[in-house]
């Protein structure tokens with residue numbers, strides 16, 4: 001007898017996990033294989049992050065990725081995910097114009113890509129209005145405060161937030177405002193743990209940290225977790241494997257065998273019936 005498939009994770013289940021003090025595990029994914037890996041590992045939430053702009057599409061910033069590109073990534077992740085709750089990042093430029101634009105974009109991520117929720121960065125008055133509008137349209141929203149890469153230029157670069165008095169007070173205001181706007185969970189990025197600890201008792205919604213110390217859950221970028229990212233990584237990254245090296249070692253071994261003639265060997269090909277070779281030779285003779 002095969003075991004019944006585990007029930008899909010829902011917003012209710014995530015709230016229960018917070019209440020029970022059960023850590024929520026979230027990781028990013030951007031395509032079918034990364035989604036399958038996350039699903040098989042039993043993570044609770046998968047984020048189709050706009051970090052995919054950099055780690056899979058090779059752009060120099062998250063703001064360069066388009067809605068259509070993100071929809072393609074999100075749909076592939078959905079196809080690879082059955083139990084995990086799929087959150088789709090809405091890219092820069094796809095919600096900034098109006099609440100109506102935000103609802104239209106969020107609906108595409110749910111209807112075309114099959115996402116369970118969308119993530120909106122920031123907590124300006126306009127962002128809060130977008131969150132309220134998307135929630136009112138029946139789409140669950142994850143907020144994102146602290147370091148918000150889509151508006152990093154306005155924050156003075158990709159740097160930790162909440163480290164001085166003004167920034168810490170602003171972080172607290174923003175976290176509470178996003179909760180009041182109706183988000184069902186909140187990603188907090190690159191904020192000192194002591195500052196996050198101050199606001200957590202006032203947050204009824206699950207807090208998912210990334211470089212933010214202890215929280216109801218944690219999120220990391222798939223390529224960082226697996227050691228695929230090249231060059232410098234953020235201070236909060238911990239790599240659990242060296243898949244990047246394994247990938248280039250594997251391709252290098254293949255290249256060496258092609259160059260030396262070791263690959264392909266007989267077992268990598270197909271056997272022909274004796275009359276097939278004779279027929280091929282006869283056909284060639286007719287053409288010469």
Ligand code: KIV
Pocket residue numbers: 028047048049050051052089187189210219221
């Ligand atoms: O795009 C992303 O990967 C993110 C995480 C860093 C939270 O937003």
